[in-house]
Amino acid sequence: MHRRTLLGGLIVTPVASAALGQTPAPDPIGFQPDPEQLARAMTLLEHHGAVDTHAHPGRTYARSLAADPRGAEAMAFETRVVADMRVGRLAASSFAAVADASVLKPTAAGMSVGRDFQPGEALALYRRQIADLHQVAAVNGLPIVRTPDDLDRCTGGGAPGMIVTVEGGDFLSGDPAGLAAARDRDDVRIITLVHYRPNELADNQTSPARFNGLSPAGLAGVREMARLGLVIDMAHASEPAVRQAMEAAGGPLLCSHTHIKTATYDHPRFITVETARAIAAGGGVVGSWPSGFGGSTLKDFADRIFALTDVVGPRHVALGTDMDGNYRPTMSSYRQLPLLVSELLRRGYGEDTVIGLVGGNFRRLFRANWAARKG
Numbered sequence: 506m507h508r509r510t511l512l513g514g515l516i517v518t519p520v521a522s523a524a525l526g527q528t529p530a531p532d533p534i535g536f537q538p539d540p541e542q543l544a545r546a547m548t549l550l551e552h553h554g555a556v557d558t559h560a561h562p563g564r565t566y567a568r569s570l571a572a573d574p575r576g577a578e579a580m581a582f583e584t585r586v587v588a589d590m591r592v593g594r595l596a597a598s599s600f601a602a603v604a605d606a607s608v609l610k611p612t613a614a615g616m617s618v619g620r621d622f623q624p625g626e627a628l629a630l631y632r633r634q635i636a637d638l639h640q641v642a643a644v645n646g647l648p649i650v651r652t653p654d655d656l657d658r659c660t661g662g663g664a665p666g667m668i669v670t671v672e673g674g675d676f677l678s679g680d681p682a683g684l685a686a687a688r689d690r691d692d693v694r695i696i697t698l699v700h701y702r703p704n705e706l707a708d709n710q711t712s713p714a715r716f717n718g719l720s721p722a723g724l725a726g727v728r729e730m731a732r733l734g735l736v737i738d739m740a741h742a743s744e745p746a747v748r749q750a751m752e753a754a755g756g757p758l759l760c761s762h763t764h765i766k767t768a769t770y771d772h773p774r775f776i777t778v779e780t781a782r783a784i785a786a787g788g789g790v791v792g793s794w795p796s797g798f799g800g801s802t803l804k805d806f807a808d809r810i811f812a813l814t815d816v817v818g819p820r821h822v823a824l825g826t827d828m829d830g831n832y833r834p835t836m837s838s839y840r841q842l843p844l845l846v847s848e849l850l851r852r853g854y855g856e857d858t859v860i861g862l863v864g865g866n867f868r869r870l871f872r873a874n875w876a877a878r879k880g
């Protein structure tokens with residue numbers, strides 16, 4: 506078993522920690538860090554700033570559930586994660602509300618819908634989570650990213666930014682009219698169209714199809730998001746929905762956290778090579794996801810990044826860690842990001858390709874969407 510300790514706040518493996526006379530604790534990294542490459546990685550991240558396109562830092566959504574009794578304890582967890590962001594040199598992360606959180610239930614096969622929303626519940630849940638995210642930003646001194654220029658000002662992890670995100674359009678109840686308020690009042694900049702609850706907008710990857718892609722409300726919602734300059738995230742959506750959204754949006758899409766289906770591992774949350782390449786051909790970006798589906802170490806995540814880059818090309822990959830909301834994550838802390846980058850560099854991923862992966866490609870997509878807004 507691989508082991509860890511902290512070296513300058515970073516998680517390292519047994520050989521390095523043994524040299525310091527320290528007793529390591531378990532952590533599944535899977536490689537021995539190269540000190541020279543780690544120094545390169547730290548410098549690169551400080552100058553270019555990483556962006557996580559999909560995450561739940563501190564699991565704010567859990568505190569927002571009426572049945573969750575946590576308060577100060579949850580805020581302390583969120584504050585610790587922000588400290589991890591600074592150590593890992595994050596420029597910004599997506600802080601994602603979970604639009605269907607109150608109606609989901611865990612099963613042996615993953616998440617499923619346990620009940621229907623009560624009248625008004627979806628919108629109330631959304632508003633509670635958005636208020637909590639703004640509170641996290643205020644308590645931790647996180648600038649809220651409203652424009653691409655705001656994101657460019659976030660570098661090196663000194664004051665990491667918050668990209669307010671919503672995972673699932675359930676709060677709209679099928680009415681795209683609520684999107685303008687989400688952008689202008691609530692500072693939302695990324696919306697994942699559908700999550701585990703099959704909502705009024707689109708079919709997802711894990712439930713039987715109802716619309717064969719997008720519903721009429723979903724088509725209208727995609728067009729409105731494009732008009733407003735919002736980033737449209739098609740993670741969790743069925744592949745027909747992804748293709749239809751590409752046509753309706755008329756601009757690049759994000760698929761924030763997924764991986765490529767393979768002969769050896771074909772998980773429902775992964776996408777086909779054909780869909781991944783179609784997203785890339787439209788100028789979009791696919792986020793590499795360090796889930797435990799088919800992986801167990803940080804090295805496995807590096808392998809996954811190489812595999813995804815081979816499929817979509819270096820200008821169309823990003824980070825989508827799903828931090829603090831992931832299944833058996835192969836990257837469990839933002840403190841591991843410099844280690845991951847060091848391993849990519851050691852294996853010849855190339856500095857320009859790393860810069861695109863950790864933030865440059867998402868920045869380009871965000872700027873393209875924002876520049877194309879018409880309202």
